[in-house]
Each structure stands twice: as structure tokens, then as C-alpha cells.
Amino acid sequence: xxxxxxxxxxxxxxxxxxxxxxxxxxxxxxxxxxxxxxxxxxxxxxxxxxxxxxxxxxxxxxxxxxxxxxxxxxxxxxxxxxxxxxxxxxxxxxxxxxxxxxxxxxxxxxxxxxxxxxxxxxxxxxxxxxxxxxxxxxxxxxxxxxxxxxxxxxxxxxxxxxxxxxxxxxxxxxxxxxxxxxxxxxxxxxxxxxxxxxxxxxxxxxxxxxxxxxxxxxxxxxxxxxxxxxxxxxxxxxxxxxxxxxxxxxxxxxxxxxxxxxxxxxxxxxxxxxxxxxxxxxxxxxxxxxxxxxxxxxxxxxxxxxxxxxxxxxxxxxxxxxxxxxxxxxxxxxxxxxxxxxxxxxxxxxxxxxxxxxxxxxxxxxxxxxxxxxxxxxxxxxxxxxxxxxxxxxxxxxxxxxxxxxxxxxxxxxxxxxxxxxxxxxxxxxxxxxxxxxxxxxxxxxxxxxxxxxxxxxxxxxxxxxxxxxxxxxxxxxxxxxx
Numbered sequence: 001x002x003x004x005x006x007x008x009x010x011x012x013x014x015x016x017x018x019x020x021x022x023x024x025x026x027x028x029x030x031x032x033x034x035x036x037x038x039x040x041x042x043x044x045x046x047x048x049x050x051x052x053x054x055x056x057x058x059x060x061x062x063x064x065x066x067x068x069x070x071x072x073x074x075x076x077x078x079x080x081x082x083x084x085x086x087x088x089x090x091x092x093x094x095x096x097x098x099x100x101x102x103x104x105x106x107x108x109x110x111x112x113x114x115x116x117x118x119x120x121x122x123x124x125x126x127x128x129x130x131x132x133x134x135x136x137x138x139x140x141x142x143x144x145x146x147x148x149x150x151x152x153x154x155x156x157x158x159x160x161x162x163x164x165x166x167x168x169x170x171x172x173x174x175x176x177x178x179x180x181x182x183x184x185x186x187x188x189x190x191x192x193x194x195x196x197x198x199x200x201x202x203x204x205x206x207x208x209x210x211x212x213x214x215x216x217x218x219x220x221x222x223x224x225x226x227x228x229x230x231x232x233x234x235x236x237x238x239x240x241x242x243x244x245x246x247x248x249x250x251x252x253x254x255x256x257x258x259x260x261x262x263x264x265x266x267x268x269x270x271x272x273x274x275x276x277x278x279x280x281x282x283x284x285x286x287x288x289x290x291x292x293x294x295x296x297x298x299x300x301x302x303x304x305x306x307x308x309x310x311x312x313x314x315x316x317x318x319x320x321x322x323x324x325x326x327x328x329x330x331x332x333x334x335x336x337x338x339x340x341x342x343x344x345x346x347x348x349x350x351x352x353x354x355x356x357x358x359x360x361x362x363x364x365x366x367x368x369x370x371x372x373x374x375x376x377x378x379x380x381x382x383x384x385x386x387x388x389x390x391x392x393x394x395x396x397x398x399x400x401x402x403x404x405x406x407x408x409x410x411x412x413x414x415x416x417x418x419x420x421x422x423x424x425x426x427x428x429x430x431x432x433x434x435x436x437x438x439x440x441x442x443x444x445x446x447x448x449x450x451x452x453x454x455x456x457x458x459x460x461x462x463x464x465x466x467x468x469x470x471x472x473x474x475x476x477x478x479x480x481x482x483x
Contacts (some may be wrong), residue, residue, distance in 0.1 A: 024174070044103030045076035049341055052283045054102060059113070061095050066140030067109045071285035073301070078104045078283075081138055082113045093476075109141040110169055119143050119166050120308060127162040129155045129182055130312050133306025133358065134171075135321040138284050143171040144304055144321075146358060147348050148180045178350030178357050182217045182249070182311055182331055192222025197332045198293050199253070200345040201276060201364065202262035205238075206372035210262040211254045213334035213367050215345055216244030217313070219251020236258075241371045245314030250367035251346040264377045266291050266334045276334075279364045279375055280341030282320045288343055290322075291362075292330025295353045300324035300447055309360050310349060319360040320344050325353035335361045342375060 030384075046054065048071055055069035058080055067081035080099055096106055111119075116136045122145060123134050131150040134143050145163050148154065197218035205211040212235070219242030224233035235253040242251040255262065265273040268291060286302045304321035317460045324335070326349055335344035344361030351357015367375065 004246070004380060010393045027424070046071075046078050046103045047076070047335060047339070047390075048073065048283070048286050049278075049339060051076075051078040051104075052286065054099065054104060054338045055080065055283055056281055057123055058095065058099055058104070064112055064114055067112045068136060068137040068140060068305075069104075071283045073285055073287050079138075080104045080106050081109045082106060082142060082472060084108045084110055102463070111141050116170070116348070117145060117306065117371060119170050120306060121324055122166060123159075123162055123171075124308060124315070124317075126165075128310055128315055129159050130310050133180060133307060133309040133321070133360070135319075136308035137304050140172075145171055145173040146176050147173065147178045148178055151175075151178055170184055176350050176358060178352075179360075180259045180309055181313060181347060182215070182244075182274065182313065185198045192218075195221045196348075197223065197225075198330075198331055201266070201342050201375060202377070203252070203368070203371075203373040204376050205252060205254055207220055209254060209258045210260045211235075211238075211252050211373060212262065213345060213364070213371070213373065214251055214253060215362065216251045216345060217347075218250040218332050219253065225253060231430050237369065241278035243370070245311060245316045247316075248343055248366055248370070249276050249316050249362045250369075252369065252371040253372055256326055262377060264375055266336055268297055274336060274338075275340050276342050276375060277340040278335060278342070279367060279368055280337060280343055282361075282363060284341050286337070288322060288335050288337060290324045290335050290346060290359075292326060292333040292346060294329030298325050300352060303358075307360055309348065316347065316360075318363065318366060319347055320363055322359050322361065323356065323358055324359050325351065326359045327352045333400075335364075414452045 015123045051071045053070075055071075055078060057068045058069065062082065065082050067083050068290075069078060069080045071078055082096070085094060091453045100106060114137075119427055120134060120136070123143070123145065129147075129151060131148040132146065134145040136142075137144045143166070145159065147159055151159060160173060163171045169212075172368055195218070197214055199214050200214040202210065202212045219237045219239075223237050223239070225235045225237075226233050234257060235255050238254055239251040243249065244251075266276060274289075282305060284302050287299065288302060289297060291297055300323040302322050303409045305323040306317075307319040308315060308317045311318060320335070320343070322335070326346055331346045331348060333346045334342065335346065336342050342364045344363055347362050347366065349357055349359035349362045
């Protein structure tokens with residue numbers, strides 16, 4: 001790495017950052033990283049989930065010196081950006097040394113994360129034009145601004161001049177052939193009035209009762225949702241959590257029957273499921289999968305963070321940008337990783353699954369924090385209490401006192417992962433055994449995780465799981481979601 005002469009501004013930030021880091025220690029994901037002890041050996045590799053965890057720690061510890069991070073899935077490496085001029089050698093910078101030892105590659109860049117956020121704030125203040133979006137791309141260390149086909153004339157001039165004012169080293173702009181919109185319509189999911197949507201993930205609400213997350217534009221469209229069009233409601237929106245537009249696109253829907261067995265799974269169709277064992281943070285370069293009732297299973301990569309989208313209905317901030325295709329009917333659905341991390345809820349975008357496009361997702365971690373919900377199977381045992389005294393989920397709780405997740409919880413009270421638990425699989429698409437997704441049809445909401453039987457109101461579990469096939473091997477052609 002080259003060591004350029006630091007400007008006064010950057011030298012000041014670097015010095016302050018290093019001083020703050022002197023006694024810091026990282027909780028390194030060595031258990032999942034490949035180990036190399038000899039000098040000159042092959043670089044260490046990191047699993048995607050461990051890379052995201054490490055990036056989050058470094059963002060907190062580096063402060064103003066942090067300039068973003070991204071994951072190279074091909075090399076299984078985490079690349080950490082630090083501002084130009086930060087001295088990364090010597091005992092005084094323990095965090096950087098630890099990061100490198102854990103398998104992260106450190107790269108010097110021009111723009112800090114806080115500077116990129118300030119640039120995004122300028123765009124929001126001066127160029128909030130319908131049909132535009134922007135997100136931070138750590139790979140280029142710039143704001144990537146996109147204008148859809150509706151942005152012309154004075155609106156185009158406004159967004160273009162604002163981007164130019166930020167400087168070529170801070171932001172770039174491109175045109176999209178499609179149109180940014182929340183994906184309207186819906187799929188075979190649940191219905192509310194003339195609208196329909198799909199669920200993203202089943203959760204346990206703050207009171208310990210079963211619920212599910214879906215897109216906010218579903219939650220503001222209708223208050224109650226049914227398994228069938230015109231059927232009796234099975235869930236009611238927590239109106240206080242429904243957010244759209246604004247600081248996100250998410251809503252919590254509480255099952256009306258507190259005994260509902262809501263499995264913490266994503267239905268892939270054809271009897272295949274993926275157990276969801278944790279909520280994860282998105283990282284640029286992370287491989288992700290999306291399940292939707294219109295297009296089924298699709299995959300791609302995260303391409304931007306802290307995305308702002310100016311929909312016709314209003315501006316939504318704090319989203320994840322990806323190149324995963326989606327179409328009307330896919331909104332509200334699940335964005336997840338192969339190893340069972342819940343990442344996002346489908347919000348909207350442009351394009352389709354023929355030509356591709358840009359898509360945006362609500363981070364699950366933000367939605368959970370805002371609603372007070374937690375991931376994990378809900379309702380199994382219908383109020384029976386396990387050793388810790390809290391209502392048990394689908395598994396048995398042991399010694400921890402927290403609601404159990406998809407498997408057996410042990411010793412620390414942490415929710416168990418998907419691991420061996422195949423029995424909590426939700427019903428397959430098209431069988432409508434526990435549809436858990438809300439939709440907004442003409443009102444502006446969209447179907448999500450495809451007939452997602454994640455709600456499992458009927459409590460009939462297939463016990464199939466994904467077996468040896470796994471979501472990674474299944475590919476995007478086994479959709480099996482439309483009746």
C-alpha cells in the first residue's frame with residue numbers, strides 16, 4: 001500500500017482515530033476464517049456473514065477514519081476502506097493490525113463514510129426528484145446516483161448539476177431504462193380489501209406473540225390481512241410500526257390467533273425451504289437471494305448501502321441497493337443469504353427479470369429494532385413455558401430464559417440457528433397453508449416471499465427443509481410459486 005502525504009484535515013482525523021483505537025479489541029471471526037500461520041501463505045478467507053460482522057465492528061471502532069467496506073465473494077475477502085493518510089503500521093493502530101490478521105484487506109481511499117453521507121444529504125436537500133435514487137458504493141468510494149426514464153428536462157438538469165457540484169471524485173450519475181416504483185400488484189399470499197402482499201419473515205413481537213414483517217407500503221394500504229381474497233382476517237397491522245414513505249419501508253403484522261405456529265423459514269417452492277437463524281447486515285458484494293411470488297427465487301449481489309429512493313409516493317431512506325431482479329408482485333418478500341441470514345424486505349425498484357435493473361430492500365435489522373420484534377419461530381407450544389420461564393417457540397428453551405428460535409436453545413439463551421432443524425419448514429408455495437404476506441395491489445404494495453407459508457397459521461409443517469440441495473444449488477429457475 002502506498003503511503004501518501006496526509007493533508008492537515010486527514011492527518012487530524014487519522015491521529016484522532018488512532019488515539020481512540022489504541023486499546024480497542026476486535027471480536028474476530030476466527031472460527032469461520034481459514035487459518036494461515038506461516039509467512040507467505042495464502043491469504044485468509046472469511047465467510048460472508050463473518051465479513052459483515054467484522055465490517056460492523058470496524059465501522060464503530062475506526063470512527064471518522066472508516067470509509068466503507070465490501071465483500072469480494074470470489075476471493076472470500078473483506079476489503080476495508082480507510083481514509084488516505086491513516087498510518088496503518090505500528091503498534092499504535094491495533095485495530096487495523098487485528099483486522100488484517102483476521103483476513104481483511106485494508107485499502108486507502110479519498111472519501112470517508114461520513115463525507116459520503118454528507119454528500120447524500122446534499123442530494124436529498126437539493127435534488128429530491130421523483131425517479132431518482134442514490135447509494136454509497138464502497139467499491140468505487142463514491143455515491144452512485146441513478147435517474148430513471150422519467151427524469152428529463154429541468155429535473156435532469158437539477159440532478160446532474162447537483163452531482164457535478166459534489167465533484168467527480170464524490171459522485172457519478174447514470175440513467176436507468178426502467179421506472180422506480182414500489183412493486184404494485186401481488187401474488188398468492190394474503191389479502192386486504194383490494195390489495196395483496198407477501199410476508200418477508202416471521203417474527204416474535206415485543207409481547208412474545210407471533211407476527212411477521214412485510215413492506216411498509218403494504219402496512220399503510222390495509223389494516224387487516226386474510227389468507228384468501230374475501231376470507232377472514234388472520235393478521236392485523238401494528239399501525240404504529242407501518243413506515244412508508246420516510247425512514248424505511250416496513251411494517252409489523254400481528255397474527256390474530258396467538259397460538260399461530262409461525263415457522264422461521266423462507267419457502268422456496270417445490271417443498272424446499274431455508275431456515276432463517278439470524279438477522280444479518282448487508283455488505284456490498286454479499287451474495288443474496290430474493291424470494292417473491294411473481295418471479296420466485298432470484299439471486300445477485302448487494303451493490304450499495306444507505307440508499308435513498310424517490311418513489312412517486314415519496315422519498316424512502318436507509319435502503320439496500322442490489323442487482324437482484326424483481327417484478328410487480330415481489331414486494332415485501334424475503335432477501336436472505338444461503339446460510340440463513342435475514343437481510344431485507346423487498347421495497348421496489350426498476351426493470352424486470354428479463355433485462356435486469358436496480359432493486360431496493362428494507363434492512364431487516366432496522367425493521368426489527370424499530371418494531372421491537374425478534375426473529376424466531378413463534379406460537380409453537382401455544383403459550384407453554386420452558387426452563388427459562390418465557391413462552392417457548394418452535395424449539396425447547398434451555399437455561400437462557402429467552403424465547404426459543406427454530407431449534408433448541410442452549411446455555412447462553414441465544415436463539416438457536418437453523419442448523420439441524422428441518423421440521424420448522426413452512427408449507428410450500430401454492431398450498432396456502434399459512435400465507436404470511438401482506439400486499440397492496442393497486443394501493444402500492446407488493447407480494448413478497450411467494451405464497452410464503454411462513455405464517456404457518458394451519459400449523460402443518462412439511463419437515464422437508466432444503467436438505468442437501470440448499471438455496472445455492474437450487475438456482476433461480478426452480479420458482480414453483482404461481483398456482
